Amino acid sequence: MAHMDLQVLKGVSLNIAKNEYVALMGPSGSGKSTLMNILGCLDSPTAGKYVLNGHDVSKMEDNALADVRNKEIGFVFQQFNLLPRLSALENVALPLVYAGLNKKRRIEKALHVLDLVSLTDRSSHKPNELSGGQCQRVAIARALVNDPSIILADEPTGNLDTKTSYEIMSIFGKIHANGNTVILVTHEEDIANYANRIVRLRDGLVESDKQSPATRGEFLPA
Numbered sequence: 001m002a003h004m005d006l007q008v009l010k011g012v013s014l015n016i017a018k019n020e021y022v023a024l025m026g027p028s029g030s031g032k033s034t035l036m037n038i039l040g041c042l043d044s045p046t047a048g049k050y051v052l053n054g055h056d057v058s059k060m061e062d063n064a065l066a067d068v069r070n071k072e073i074g075f076v077f078q079q080f081n082l083l084p085r086l087s088a089l090e091n092v093a094l095p096l097v098y099a100g101l102n103k104k105r106r107i108e109k110a111l112h113v114l115d116l117v118s119l120t121d122r123s124s125h126k127p128n129e130l131s132g133g134q135c136q137r138v139a140i141a142r143a144l145v146n147d148p149s150i151i152l153a154d155e156p157t158g159n160l161d162t163k164t165s166y167e168i169m170s171i172f173g174k175i176h177a178n179g180n181t182v183i184l185v186t187h188e189e190d191i192a193n194y195a196n197r198i199v200r201l202r203d204g205l206v207e208s209d210k211q212s213p214a215t216r217g218e219f220l221p222a
Contacts, residue, residue, distance in 0.1 A: 014199065014206065016183065018149070021176045023184045023192035023212070026201035033154070035201065036185050040152045041069040053149055070098060074143030074151045078158035080135045082127040082142075088114065088134075089123040092141045099146060113141040116178075117171055133164035140171055150181045157191055169194045 014035075016022055026032045037043040038050055041057055044065070050058040057068055082091045093110040101109070114120050117137040127135050136156060143151055153172065157165035169191060176182045184195055192198050193212050200207045 014209075016181065019176070019179055019181055021172075021182045021184075021194075021196045023186055023195035023198045024201065025186060025189075025192050025198060026207070027187075029203075030201040031204040032185050032201050036152060036154055036183070039150070039183060040073050040075060041065050070095065071146065072149045074146060074148035076136070076139050076143045076151065076153040076156045078155040080127070080132075080139045080159075082135055082138055084127050087124050087126055088119060088130065088138045088141075091127070091138055092145055095142060095146050109145055110141070113144045114138075116144065116174070117141045131164075132160050133167060136160065136164075136168050137171065140168070140175070144175065144180075148180075150183060151175060153182065153184045155186055156184065157186070157188070165191065 024032045024035060034043065038045050041052070041060075044050075044060070045058050048058065049056055052068065052072060055068070057065060060068065083094070086094070089107065089110050092114060093106040096106040096109060111120065111123065114123050117140050119134060119137050119141065122130060122134060122138075125134075127138070130138065136159075140151075140156075143153075151172070156172070157168055160168060172182055172184070173194060182195070184191070186192050195212050197210070198212045199209045
């Protein structure tokens, strides 16, 4: 079989400023996951440029890219991706092991971010002793622990019921208010409306890029 290259993104031009809160939307196959992977330094673009905090990361070697990813980007996934044998505190502190912090400092920082997501009282619990919403909060705390410049959340409410989803989104609102850049991939309109700006992709192109109704004062989810 001949190998065919599939061009997923076709000339997407996007500027995201520091401390913006952006939702990426689009149907399956629109390119939003690929764009997310490039923004998260998980993939490099085959053409074009990606400049993050003044550095052109599109030309970096894998190790340098991994370094940028660990320092600059906090990931939150739909599946939580927590290690089952570790407590909430240990899961949150894990990125700091790779960053080379000593144990005392790791515990301090991990407790600080668990407090931000209101989970201090569950710090010794393992993932199977926590609800889905609590697991997602642990995942958010882990994403925050390295003081990243960007939080990238891929369908972060995909596995949660409506009430829990809104609780999780109010935490993202707090993170944004604290000065973080938040980029959210979702296919749910009510979740996207929490962001200040909604970028819609279709067939690898930006179809629209607008302020969300929430910022225009038209709509705010409960």
